[in-house]
Amino acid sequence: SQELEQSPQSLIVQEGKNLTINCTSSKTLYGLYWYKQKYGEGLIFLMMLQKGGEEKSHEKITAKLDEKKQQSSLHITASQPSHAGIYLCGAALNRDDKIIFGKGTRLHILP
């Protein structure tokens, strides 16, 4: 069965520092999705990656999908308190498949 591993599980960084969150699939993906969840709230769609080597940005957040389409990294530059929350990656194996989600990365930003 499809498995999606996120790392790290939790991250504490000083405001202004850069950080990276990783998401690894056991199988080649159709699409890789990044969502952000503020504590106690719903999920907000950040971006979707489909092509090997593709890179997308959303404000100060950049995500990239590797050439084999099995691993994605999400990078935040000059982190701010507004970046705090839970980041979840999701993946679909084909166009008609359901999205499965990783367990999430809890990000805390220290002022």
Next chain:
Amino acid sequence: NAGVTQTPKFQVLKTGQSMTLQCAQDMNHNSMYWYRQDPGMGLRLIYYSASEGTTDKGEVPNGYNVSRLNKREFSLRLESAAPSQTSVYFCASSGGTAYGYTFGSGTRLTVV
């Protein structure tokens, strides 16, 4: 604002009670989903509906039933609530995997 609306936002049930979680979307999406979110477990799919009139089991369907009432509405029913069903429940809808899912704000359910 267009989106996915879930009701109620909070609910406390006693073991054995039943209840229905409501979900409605106004984006004309074909597919709708119910997930539960537990600490350390991420989001797990309970049931989904690929189109009006169809429903299918997800990863953790036991103890739940669903109804796709029409294209807009997809409800989740707990017939006899158990403490293990204490969780945050999210409904989502999609116009296709290429576009990802739009999530509701969640229902926090506690079963005592």
